[in-house]
Amino acid sequence: MPKLKLISRLLAPMALLALAACQTPPTTPGTAAPADGTAPATTPASPSDATQAPEAQMAAPLLVFLADTQPHADWAEVQIDASNVLYLEPEAFLTRNDLDTVEAGTSETGEGLLALTLNSAAAERLTRLTQQNPNKRLALVVDGTLLAIPGYSEPITEGRLIFMVGSRENAMMAARIIAGEDAQ
Numbered sequence: 001m002p003k004l005k006l007i008s009r010l011l012a013p014m015a016l017l018a019l020a021a022c023q024t025p026p027t028t029p030g031t032a033a034p035a036d037g038t039a040p041a042t043t044p045a046s047p048s049d050a051t052q053a054p055e056a057q058m059a060a061p062l063l064v065f066l067a068d069t070q071p072h073a074d075w076a077e078v079q080i081d082a083s084n085v086l087y088l089e090p091e092a093f094l095t096r097n098d099l100d101t102v103e104a105g106t107s108e109t110g111e112g113l114l115a116l117t118l119n120s121a122a123a124e125r126l127t128r129l130t131q132q133n134p135n136k137r138l139a140l141v142v143d144g145t146l147l148a149i150p151g152y153s154e155p156i157t158e159g160r161l162i163f164m165v166g167s168r169e170n171a172m173m174a175a176r177i178i179a180g181e182d183a184q
Helices: 002-022 054-058 120-132 168-179
Strands: 041-044 063-068 076-079 085-088 099-106 112-118 137-142 145-148 160-164
Touching: 085 137, 099 168, 112 120, 112 168, 137 160, 137 168, 145 160
Parallel strands: none
Antiparallel strands: 041 099, 063 085, 063 137, 076 085, 099 112, 112 160, 137 145
């Protein structure tokens, strides 16, 4: 039951993040860029073992799942709060192995941004997935914590995803975790 363990680890953080996400308009990944006048912190993503067992994947530094607010057969139901439910496809479609770089930055409004640059195979997979599944969400999970669940309305054809993750400190810590560096 590794999937149930992953879902149970996500419940508490998801409730807090969902409330925060409700206060921020959904963004389309790949459209925002750090615009605070400073250069984003860039860290090359270091690949991890591509043959992870599902149990090991639960503790993976980066997982991106296809998600939706509508139920789907075989998708995991996650109760965010008394009135909000999120459904996650059981298998992540992106992991740290799919990244070329990870960057942390800040938007014009001061929101922390986490930018993931995908390798060419992952970029093609993302485009195909978002073409086949319009108007869904991407669930960004870093080190077992759900950080963002932005929606998209059109296929994502750029090889880069940008997630709003709260503060710049959140973005910097997530970038260090994904890159395999000490997050303290």
